[in-house]
Structures are given as C-alpha cells and as structure tokens.
Amino acid sequence: MRPTDESVRSRVNVAQAIVAPLPWAVMTTGLVVNEITKPAADVKTPEVVLTSLAIFFPLLVLRLALVSFLHPGRRTTLLLLLASIAAWSVGSISVNAARVDGQTQFPAPGEWLFLLSYLGMAGYLLRDVDRRQSRPARAWLDIIIICGGTACLASLLLVTPVRAVSHQEGSSLLLALIYPMADMILALVVLGQSLLQTRIDRRKSWMTGMAFVLLAVADSGLALQGSATTYDFGTLSYALWGAGFSLLVAAACRPAQTVIRAVPRSGDTFVLVGAGVIALAVLTVRPDQTLGYYMLPPAMLTLAAVGARLALALRDANRANDAFALSQTDDLTKLPNRRAVRAWLSEGLADRTPLALMLLDLDGFKEINDSLGHRAGDTVLMLVGVRLREAVELPARVARLGGDEFAIIMRTTDEIELMETAQSVLAELAKPISVEGIEISPAGSIGVTVAGPGDQDGGEVMRRADVAMYQAKNSGLGAALYDAELDEFTRSRLKLAEELRRGIAEGQIEVWYQPQVDAATMRVCGLEALVRWRHPTQGVISPVTFLPAARRAGLMGKLSESVVTQVVDDLQARHEAGVDLNVAINCAPPELLGPTFLPHLFAAIDRVKVPPDRLVLEVTEDSFLADPQHTREILLELRDHGVQISIDDYGTGFSSLAYLRNLPVQELKIDRTLIGDVATDDRSRMIVASTIQLAHALEMRIVAEGVENAADLAALVAMGIDEVQGYHIGRPMPPWQIDAWLSERAAADRELVPSPSAASETELDRPEQERKESR
Incomplete structure (x- = not known):
C-alpha cells in the first residue's frame, strides 16, 4: 500500500471514531428537548423529533459509509445495511413531516419505504455471516423450526393481546402486526445463525439480536394503540427505535473476527422439540378462528420441519453407530482395534x-x-x-x-x-x-x-x-x-532426566577426584576425574544412578562439557599452586566421535593455558570397534594437541593389542575385574603379567584400577605395574578434600626415609620418563 493510501485510511479511521458516539448523543438530546418542550404551546413535538431524525439517521449512514471504505471485503454487506437505514430514515422523516400539521392516517405513503428497509436488513443478515461454515439441509431445517416455533409462540403471547386492545380484525390486524413480527423474525434469524455457528462473534450477535428486539418492542407500540388507524408515537417509542438502530449499526461496524469458535449444541434438541410442541398446541388449541387463519401455515411448516429434522437425526444416529463400530474394528482381521x-x-x-x-x-x-x-x-x-x-x-x-x-x-x-x-x-x-x-x-x-x-x-x-x-x-x-x-522409561526416570537437565544448567554437577600413585615410589602421580551430581534434595548422587538417564535424554554432551570445564579449571589452579599431576577424564564413544566434545576440550585448554600433556583422555575399547577410521583420526588430532590417550577398562572388551600398534596411545588401564583376584588366582596373575610385559614392549604406561587391599598391591608392584588406583590408595573426593589430602600426602612423603631395599633418594627423584627408559 502506498503511503498516501495509508494516510487516507488513517484519517478515515479517525473520522469513524469521532462519528461513532454522535448518533447516541443526538438521540439523547432530541428526546430530552422533546420532553422539555411538550408543555409549551408554541412548540410542536413533531418538529423537534423531525429535526433530531434529520441529524440522527445521516450520522448512522455516514458511519456505515466510512466503515465500508475501511473494509473493502465487507463493503457490499455494509452498503446493504446502509441502504436499509437510508430507506427507513426517508420513510420516518416523511411520516413525521406529515404529522407537523396534524394526525396522519395509517398507513401513510412512506410505509412502503419501511417494508423495503426490512428487505434490505434481511439481505444484510444473510450476507453478514462466516462463509467458511457449511450450511447443510439440517441447518436450514433448524432455522425453519426455530423461526416457526417462535412465530407460533408469538401468536399466543402477542396476537391475542393486540387484538383485544386494538379491536382490529382481518387485514387491519395483520398490517398492525407486520412490523413487530418482521423484527422478531430477523432476531430469530440471528439466533439461528448463531446456533449454526455461522456467526463467530458472540458479542456482535448479541448486539444485533438485541437491536431487533428493541425495534420489535417499539413497533408493537403502534399495534397496541387504542386505534390502529393513526400515528401516535410516544417518547419511549422514539427512544427504542433510536437505540435499536444505533445498536444495529454499532454491531455492523465491529471488526471482523477471524477465530472460529465452537458453539455448544447441547440445547438444540430441547429447542427443536419445544418448537414442535408449540406448533402442535397452536393447531390443536386455536383460541379463535382468526388466529387459526394466520398461524395455520407456520404451525404446519414447523411440524413438517420437525419431522424432517427427526428423520435426519435418526439417520445420523444410525450412521454414527455404524461409524463408531467401524472405528473400533480392524479392517483386516475384523478384530477390535x-x-x-x-x-x-x-x-x-x-x-x-x-x-x-x-x-x-x-x-x-x-x-x-x-x-x-x-x-x-x-x-x-x-x-x-x-x-x-x-x-x-x-x-x-x-x-x-x-x-x-x-x-x-x-x-x-x-x-x-x-x-x-x-x-x-x-x-x-x-x-x-x-x-x-x-x-x-x-x-x-x-x-x-x-x-x-x-x-x-x-x-x-x-x-x-x-x-x-x-x-x-x-x-x-x-x-x-x-x-x-x-523399565528404563518410568515416570520417575523421566523426572530424573528433567531434573538432571536443570541441574547441569544450574551448576549442580561436581567433579570428584581419585588419586593414582606411582607403584615404584608410592608417590601421587595423577588423579582420575569422576562426575557426581549434588541434587538439591537427594544430596550427592552416584553416576551409576543418573548416567543412564543422561544417555537416554541426550544430555551426555552437555554433561561432558561441564566436566571438562571444571577439570581444566581445577588443573590450572593446582598448576599455579605448584602441584604438577596428570588428570584423567573419561569419555564415552558417542561423545568422542561426536562433533562438539573435542572443540570444547581444545577451547578449554587454550582458555586457561594449562600444559595439554597433563590431560589424559580415557576411552574404552568399543570406541575403536564402532568406527575405527574415525577414531584413529580423532586420536591423531588429540596427539597433535598434546593430550594423552588411555585405553580404559582393558580386559572387558575386545582385549587385543593388535589395534594399538599404529595408534598414539600412551596408557593402558587394566579393569578391576582382572585386578581383584591377582593375589590369589594364578590365571588372573598370568593374564595381568603378560599384559604388563606387552604394554611395556609397546612403550605404553600401564595402570591398575580397583586395588582394594595390600596383597593385590604387593602382587602388582612385583609384576612391574606402573601406576595403581583404588580404595586401598584413596577414595574419590571432592576438590577441596582432594587438595587437603594431597597436601598431607606430600608432607608425609617428605618425611619418609627409604629402606635399604628401596630405591635410593636419587633414584626416586629422577623423572618418571627416565625411570621408564631405564627399565
């Protein structure tokens, strides 16, 4: 849209907002002036009303014209209502102008304009609906039943009292009732459209229906006069007409609603049956012969529509039962589904x-x-x-x-x-x-x-x-x-996974450390990083409990990144404090082979500038079996960055050194299942001893984990194991506790005096690599 078009629309919208309250103001002012000037002999009431009408109706027409300009899609519908209001205004001004000099006989020449106006309002209602909603045959039958039943009810409640008051018969009575009956029929059309869900704006439907009810009450004033041959309108009638038309125009000017609402249909059966009962009452009771002439066709039409609607309902019920049975039956086996x-x-x-x-x-x-x-x-x-x-x-x-x-x-x-x-x-x-x-x-x-x-x-x-x-x-x-x-998919485990997701984001993951010692000197040479979860209500949770949930929920990547960040930060802090130890980090095959773990590891190393060779990445044997070529490329990349590689849980998987010949692996870690019986079981001792010899032949460091007692430790030291780890050495500890433990251990080591059978002080002080080379 061009800027000029937008500015025009903006000005029109402002004008519409200004015009909207003016009809109500003019109507109120005119009625007040009319009441004030009634006692004055030199002021004629029709002249005051005529002046008010000459301003009131043009304002309604102007507002409709402005809104139709703003909403081109509804222009035809709004112009229909505009023409109806214009026809009514001309007829009303004509009738009241004739009353200035005296009483006007009913019907006046302007009556045909009123009838024309009702045709336009009916057309407006038929177009002012949501075209997306379908209108099947049963929907139109519902409208006929509701309208016909209400017409029959109105005949019992309205026609008889009007006839008694006006003393009119035949065509005169019908002419006096045509306007209120037309208003009620239009109100019923609005009700029917709402029941059929073709009107989605409930507030607009309520305003439109109320407008026609007000018009019906006002039009009934003429029929309830003592004589239906002259026009004798009171202030209340003018007020009701003005309010009805103002409300109708206000409803028409509401913006179109785009959301379709489902209208409850629970009361439809009661309404349809009630309409049929009323129509049957009209046909059987008939208070007088004249009433029977007028109401016989609508009553018969209503009963016929009720019969057709019940037939459709019965057919729909049968189809629904068949469809329900089919919906619960398997097509192939004919078994329930x-x-x-x-x-x-x-x-x-x-x-x-x-x-x-x-x-x-x-x-x-x-x-x-x-x-x-x-x-x-x-x-x-x-x-x-x-x-x-x-x-x-x-x-x-x-x-x-x-x-x-x-x-x-x-x-x-x-x-x-x-x-x-x-x-x-x-x-x-x-x-x-x-x-x-x-x-x-x-x-x-x-x-x-x-x-x-x-x-x-x-x-x-x-x-x-x-x-x-x-x-x-x-x-x-x-x-x-x-x-x-x-059951790996219980609600409790799902809840645990969601709590873990939140715990990772909130920093509840902790890294604990288990010491590793050099078997020859019994000095601490490294630490293994082990993850723990400090749950806000359950306390410290072991990884055995939450790692399966992390794998199922896809949280291992974020968990590993959190561990790496903490390990590197702790390594830097110890390095600055003069504690020079290796730190081992476990890495599962999916994370090792994934696209995010290594970049995060390298970025963490570069951020703190720690010696990369102090990091040992522990990987399991199944990492090589899953994707050997990709694993080899990753290990070579780790070697290029200076990170050491350790094969974890050796002895539980493929357990062959053949795939290690061309890989940059610095360490083998024998699984605890082989270590547990090394002091008492000859077969375990032979397997461990041969593994140590082969690893040393390949110039690899070998670590025994799961050392639980002094006997196993002595046997491993005698075999030539390089490093040991287990509860006999030290349990996993949080960072503040492991730092204190390391300090105490270092102080104790400085006080030790070597025995004659032990290595000399000079030998113990030699770097580890030199000792390995001397072996």
Missing part, C-alpha cells in the same frame, strides 16, 4: 475390576513380508487372529493393535494364570500354517502387566505391557511379566 482396547481399559479401570493386559508381537514377521509379499503377510495376520481367539476363553478379549501387534485383555490379576495363558497362546501360535505353499510356524513375544489399584490411565497400562513385551523379546523367554526394575 487399538481404540477399542483403550476403551476397554478405561472402562475396566473406572469400574475397578480385576484387569490384565497382554501384548503379543510376532517375531520375524518382517521377513515374511519381505520374502513372500504383503498378501502373504496379511494371510498370516488373519490366521494369527483366529488362533488367538481359539487360544483364550471368554471373557478374555482379543484385539489387533496394528502391524503385527495383538492384545489380550483378561479379567484376572493372578500372575500364574496369566503366564500359563501366555504360554498356551505361544504354543497355539507355533503350530505350522501353510501360506503360499510354504509351511510357517509363527513365533512371538508376549508382555504381561496387571492393572494396579492406582492405575487411572489405560495408556500407562499399555506402556507397561509394551515394556514387558520387549523384555520378553530381548531375553528370549517368549513371555515376561512387567518388571519395574528393568
């Missing part, structure tokens, strides 16, 4: 009846589809459904959840009975079937869970059965009861 199972579970949990759920998943079904085609797979599924129904007895229910998954719901909580039923189902399922000329013996895995007293959600019961089914599949047992200890 997942929706039906959820409904059964919800019903059983609500009634607190004994309830158990079995989930069956076929083993190797994909191979059947891939080898024989989906047609053969469908045949297998249908036959499986038949066998499941034959394998269980009523009141057990069988359903197909989808794919190759089936469900069995039983009304019992006896776990022994459930497992016996599961085994019998598997036995029945394993009987050979012939498909495409090939005999197939289907197999499956069944997960069983029992609904507990606290269960309220069928989805949770299905989840537990699904977990049990995968437990049965992984264990190869065929059937398994749900075991919460093996």
Whole structure:
C-alpha cells in the first residue's frame, strides 16, 4: 500500500471514531428537548423529533459509509445495511413531516419505504455471516423450526393481546402486526445463525439480536394503540427505535473476527422439540378462528420441519453407530482395534475390576513380508487372529493393535494364570500354517502387566505391557511379566532426566577426584576425574544412578562439557599452586566421535593455558570397534594437541593389542575385574603379567584400577605395574578434600626415609620418563 493510501485510511479511521458516539448523543438530546418542550404551546413535538431524525439517521449512514471504505471485503454487506437505514430514515422523516400539521392516517405513503428497509436488513443478515461454515439441509431445517416455533409462540403471547386492545380484525390486524413480527423474525434469524455457528462473534450477535428486539418492542407500540388507524408515537417509542438502530449499526461496524469458535449444541434438541410442541398446541388449541387463519401455515411448516429434522437425526444416529463400530474394528482381521482396547481399559479401570493386559508381537514377521509379499503377510495376520481367539476363553478379549501387534485383555490379576495363558497362546501360535505353499510356524513375544489399584490411565497400562513385551523379546523367554526394575522409561526416570537437565544448567554437577600413585615410589602421580551430581534434595548422587538417564535424554554432551570445564579449571589452579599431576577424564564413544566434545576440550585448554600433556583422555575399547577410521583420526588430532590417550577398562572388551600398534596411545588401564583376584588366582596373575610385559614392549604406561587391599598391591608392584588406583590408595573426593589430602600426602612423603631395599633418594627423584627408559 502506498503511503498516501495509508494516510487516507488513517484519517478515515479517525473520522469513524469521532462519528461513532454522535448518533447516541443526538438521540439523547432530541428526546430530552422533546420532553422539555411538550408543555409549551408554541412548540410542536413533531418538529423537534423531525429535526433530531434529520441529524440522527445521516450520522448512522455516514458511519456505515466510512466503515465500508475501511473494509473493502465487507463493503457490499455494509452498503446493504446502509441502504436499509437510508430507506427507513426517508420513510420516518416523511411520516413525521406529515404529522407537523396534524394526525396522519395509517398507513401513510412512506410505509412502503419501511417494508423495503426490512428487505434490505434481511439481505444484510444473510450476507453478514462466516462463509467458511457449511450450511447443510439440517441447518436450514433448524432455522425453519426455530423461526416457526417462535412465530407460533408469538401468536399466543402477542396476537391475542393486540387484538383485544386494538379491536382490529382481518387485514387491519395483520398490517398492525407486520412490523413487530418482521423484527422478531430477523432476531430469530440471528439466533439461528448463531446456533449454526455461522456467526463467530458472540458479542456482535448479541448486539444485533438485541437491536431487533428493541425495534420489535417499539413497533408493537403502534399495534397496541387504542386505534390502529393513526400515528401516535410516544417518547419511549422514539427512544427504542433510536437505540435499536444505533445498536444495529454499532454491531455492523465491529471488526471482523477471524477465530472460529465452537458453539455448544447441547440445547438444540430441547429447542427443536419445544418448537414442535408449540406448533402442535397452536393447531390443536386455536383460541379463535382468526388466529387459526394466520398461524395455520407456520404451525404446519414447523411440524413438517420437525419431522424432517427427526428423520435426519435418526439417520445420523444410525450412521454414527455404524461409524463408531467401524472405528473400533480392524479392517483386516475384523478384530477390535487399538481404540477399542483403550476403551476397554478405561472402562475396566473406572469400574475397578480385576484387569490384565497382554501384548503379543510376532517375531520375524518382517521377513515374511519381505520374502513372500504383503498378501502373504496379511494371510498370516488373519490366521494369527483366529488362533488367538481359539487360544483364550471368554471373557478374555482379543484385539489387533496394528502391524503385527495383538492384545489380550483378561479379567484376572493372578500372575500364574496369566503366564500359563501366555504360554498356551505361544504354543497355539507355533503350530505350522501353510501360506503360499510354504509351511510357517509363527513365533512371538508376549508382555504381561496387571492393572494396579492406582492405575487411572489405560495408556500407562499399555506402556507397561509394551515394556514387558520387549523384555520378553530381548531375553528370549517368549513371555515376561512387567518388571519395574528393568523399565528404563518410568515416570520417575523421566523426572530424573528433567531434573538432571536443570541441574547441569544450574551448576549442580561436581567433579570428584581419585588419586593414582606411582607403584615404584608410592608417590601421587595423577588423579582420575569422576562426575557426581549434588541434587538439591537427594544430596550427592552416584553416576551409576543418573548416567543412564543422561544417555537416554541426550544430555551426555552437555554433561561432558561441564566436566571438562571444571577439570581444566581445577588443573590450572593446582598448576599455579605448584602441584604438577596428570588428570584423567573419561569419555564415552558417542561423545568422542561426536562433533562438539573435542572443540570444547581444545577451547578449554587454550582458555586457561594449562600444559595439554597433563590431560589424559580415557576411552574404552568399543570406541575403536564402532568406527575405527574415525577414531584413529580423532586420536591423531588429540596427539597433535598434546593430550594423552588411555585405553580404559582393558580386559572387558575386545582385549587385543593388535589395534594399538599404529595408534598414539600412551596408557593402558587394566579393569578391576582382572585386578581383584591377582593375589590369589594364578590365571588372573598370568593374564595381568603378560599384559604388563606387552604394554611395556609397546612403550605404553600401564595402570591398575580397583586395588582394594595390600596383597593385590604387593602382587602388582612385583609384576612391574606402573601406576595403581583404588580404595586401598584413596577414595574419590571432592576438590577441596582432594587438595587437603594431597597436601598431607606430600608432607608425609617428605618425611619418609627409604629402606635399604628401596630405591635410593636419587633414584626416586629422577623423572618418571627416565625411570621408564631405564627399565
């Protein structure tokens, strides 16, 4: 839009806002002046009213014109209302102008303008709706029923009193009632449109409907006069007309609403039945013959519409029942489907009846589809459904959840009975079937869970059965009861993962350190960094508890970065304090091979300027097996940055030194499972001794972890182990505690006097690398 167009629209919008309250002000002023000047003999009331009308209606027309300019999409609709207001204003001014010199006979020449105005307002209402909403046949029937029923009710409550007061009959009575009846019909149209959800702005609908009600009350004043042959309007009638038209225009000028609201339909049946009862009452009671002439067609039309609407409702109900049944039936096997199972579970949990759920998943079904085609797979599924129904007895229910998954719901909580039923189902399922000329013996895995007293959600019961089914599949047992200890997806563990996510962001992760000592000198030569979580309510939590949750939630990357940052900061602090020790950091294969860990590690080293060779990155053997080439590239990159590499948990995985020949590995760490029996078990001692010799031949440092007693320590030292670590040396400690421990250990080492069998002072003071080279 050009700037000039925008400025014009802005000015028009300001003008519309200024004009909006003026009709109300003019109407109020005119009525007040009319009341004040009534007693004066030289002032005629029609002249005051005529002056007010000459200002009031043009202001309404001007406001509609301004709004139609601002909203081109609604222009035709607003112009229809503008033409209706203009026609009414001309007719009203004509009638009141004729009253200046005396009484005017009813009907006056301007009456045709009033009738024309009602046609325009009806057209406005039909266009002023949301075109996106559909209007099926039942919707129009609803409108006919509501309008016809209300017309019949109005005949009982309005026509009889008007006839009694006005003493009119026939066409005179009909002419006197045509305006209030037209107003009520237009109000009913607004009500019907609201019920059909074609009017989405409730406030606008209320304002429009109220406007026609005010007009109906005002127009009834003429019919309720003692004589319906002259015009004799009071101040109240003028006030109601003015308020009605002002409210109608104000509603039309409201901005269009774009959000579709669902209108409750709970009361529709009552309204439709009530309209039919009223129409039937009109046909049967009929207070007088004249009333019967007028109201017989609307009453008959209303009853016919009610009958048609009931027929449609009955058809819809039958279709809904059929659709509901189809929605809960599997197309292939004709068994109930997942929706039906959820409904059964919800019903059983609500009634607190004994309830158990079995989930069956076929083993190797994909191979059947891939080898024989989906047609053969469908045949297998249908036959499986038949066998499941034959394998269980009523009141057990069988359903197909989808794919190759089936469900069995039983009304019992006896776990022994459930497992016996599961085994019998598997036995029945394993009987050979012939498909495409090939005999197939289907197999499956069944997960069983029992609904507990606290269960309220069928989805949770299905989840537990699904977990049990995968437990049965992984264990190869065929059937398994749900075991919460093996459930990695419980709510508590999900909550733990979310708390860990928040804990990492809030700095609740701590790094503790376990000392490593040189086996020859028993001096501290390094530390291993171990992660701990200081939970705000549970205290310090071991990594065994939260690392599985971190892996499942994808938090290992952020956790590793937090550990690296703390380790590097602590290393720098010790380096500045004169404590020169290696620090080992554990790194799982996904993080090692991922794109973010190494850049974060190198950035942390560069930030604090610590010697990179004081960092030892511990990686497990499965890192090499997962992606050997990528792992080799990463290790070479670490070597280029000066970081040492240690193979952690050696002896639990592939356990071969062959893949280490061309890799920049400086250290091997023998797992505690081999260290624990080294003092008493000859086979363990031989394995450890040979590993030490091979590692030294490859010029690699070798560390024993998990040293728990003095006997194992002595045996390892005798074998030539380089470094040892374990509870016998020192437990993991937080940073402030390990620093104090190191100080005490250093002071104790300085006071030691070497025995004759020990190495000389000069030998102990030699650098570690020189000692290794001398060996």
